[in-house]
Amino acid sequence: MNTEQFQRLLEQEGFPEPVEVQQVPNGRLGNHEHPFEVRALVIEGSIDIVIHGESGTYKAGDVFELGLKEVHSESYGPEGVKYLASRKQ
Template sequence: MNTEQFQRLLEQEGFPEPVEVEQAPNSQLSNHEHLFEVRALVIQGSIDITIHGKSRAYQAGDVFELGFKEVHSESYGPEGVKYLASRKQ
């Protein structure tokens, strides 16, 4: 998916303008949750997200979703990751 398609998806689903997020290479965040839903488009690098013991890898062009207060962990590839994230309360 490209950024224009992602913007249209966000509008259709009632999500606000996304912000750019960047994480350092080979780093990680242990289990945590957010007080909002997330829709995000990976634009560079890679991110692995683990939910309920199941990990999934996302690369540039992939969209990932996290539910309200969904406990998850994240790890970032050797290039780190940059993504556009929209957060809906």
């Protein structure tokens, strides 16, 4: 998916304008949750997300979703990761 397609998806689903997020190479973030839903488009690098014991790897062009207060962990590839994230309350 490209940025334009992602923007249209956000509009259709009632999500606000995304912000750019960048994480460091080989970084990790243990189990945590957010007080909002997330839709994100990876634009560089890669991110592994574990939810309920299931791991998913997302690379440039992939979209990932996190539900409200969904417990998950994250790890970032050797180039780190850059993504556009939209957060809906």
